[in-house]
Amino acid sequence: MTPRAAAALAPCVLALAAVPWVIGNEFYVNMASQVLIYALFALSINMMLGYGGMVSLGHAAYLGIAGYACILATTAGYDQLTAAVFAVALSTTAAAFFGVLSLRAPGLGFIMITLALGQIVWGVAYRANDLTGGDNGIRHPARPMPFGFDISDAPSFYYFTLMVFFVALFFIWRFARSPFGASLKGARDQPRRMRMLGHNVWLVRWITFVMAGFWASVAGVLYVYYNLFLSPHAISLQQSAEILLMAILGGASTLSGPIVGAAIITLVKNVVSTYVERWNTLLGVIFVVVIVFMPYGLVPGCAQAWQRLRNRMKGRKEVSPAASEPAQ
Template sequence: MTRRMLPFAVVLAAMALVPVFTPSHFYVNLTSQVAIAAIGALGLNVLVGHAGLNSLGFAVFPGLSAYLVAWLSTLGGFDPVSAGLLAIGGTMLVAGLFGVVALRATGLGFVMITMALCQIVWGAAYRWTSVTGGDNGISAVPRPGTGLLPLERPEVFLWLCVGTLALALIQLGRFFDSPMGVALRGTRDQPRRMSAVGYDVWRIRFSAWMLAAAWGAVTGLLYAWYHQFVSPHMMAVTASAEVLLMVVAGGAGTLAGPLIGAALVVLLKNLASIWIERWVMLLGCTFVAIVLLMPDGIVPGFGLLRAALARLRPAPAPKLVPRERADV
């Protein structure tokens, strides 16, 4: 295990040990929610942080896979595990189609197209009542689980979520360090130069899109099994905005950022639901506050703080040898 992964291992272990410290299902379930949200935020971070593609319709992936698994395992008559696999496969198919459409544009065009795509699927979930149940959604979604792995118990379900989160962290950490990850950041910063030196910018972006969609689909699966209920609200603009808030608040482009952001947003949302009713207002105010006060997010914010502290220490003596000019 590398030194960089150590803090993640400690945090994940702490999350997995929550049931040991408290018998209360409330905290166990809250931790599951954080883990599920963090997987989705990690997925969106591939697009926002590393590809420079600001998607405002990310909730469409969790939404599609949650609806698929819910429909397949209740009305479709599949058992939960094969319904889950089919749901992920189906979501990837639709994501491929949506990717071809959305990646016709970048920048603000991409923002608008992803938002419109998500709204169209939301509209289908909301209005196509004969299939999706409309506003009532689909309830009584069965969780998988056998004698060996009783997933209906909150602590076992939490371990599934934390285990999946660990997988996501390892896979994405390796991806970001890989040549592909570096090329992806290249297309974010200098698409024309990357194209000029022979990279297929579109294909790299499409791969990133599909990777994000895959983790989004996993989130949706866990979400449907956790709540055992799906409704159109999980694809509303506010839902996409919440995931984006997790990424931006934590720090886009970092590995720890989405995790911290997810914890913050889930805790804030739960606290808000206890004391005040106006979650949407709070969400809006948080957006405005983040943009005005902490535009880079928490993790880079800490980096800046550390740099500022380091500057207080005496700097090493300057080298006497004249340095080479950097610009030639």
């Protein structure tokens, strides 16, 4: 990490850690936890979208599989840790299997197959009444007590989520900068050349798919801990689309983009649903507007504007300000 990046990161970490003190109000602290959970989702989908150019419309499936597995294992009498590990393991295995099916090509077939798989998981959750409670959903007994700490109140749950989030963020940051991440970007931009260079493009994509599924599963378990409840609505196509939109809105292929996108969408959604019921229309409109007018998302867009501004202030002639690598 360069000193500059560290200097930029430290205030962010401090700010995030100070959130419960600064806002105090339980409602908003809970909303901050929600933002973190969705940010983790968006980061996980962005591993595929931003670095691999793979658009998945079935990402909520891992939320569903991990969430239901966690609840069912806990209610079956296993302790919370075993249940969580089992849930994440099961859901990651499902991701490994779904990856084999979806990854025949990273293009439009991938979108269709992930969507179909996601809807099948949704359909099973919706119909298998005995197991999942169908449309009514099922409740999770209680939040766990990691290392004996009680995380049932809002601030402590926030810190718990924040810690998981930082671990994930560190992992995904390393992932994006690793040689593996470079080969993934290569596979996105020039799959044929990468094959010529001896890379196994399929395997690179598949491993990414599984890792994305893993972090989505972790987020799914957090989601269940937060809500203590899971119903098929949480794993619908709309949820998958929201997660995808978070990554695109913030700026896929940047690390901070999905986090920004998750914060914006979650806040807008919470604010809007307090006043009107038309969240879905707004979601659709944001989708269309973002795709048509801001295909690279907010973070690269702002970075570009900032660069232009700086160049102008320095009185230099504008050098073509290349946006940080565009998403495909």
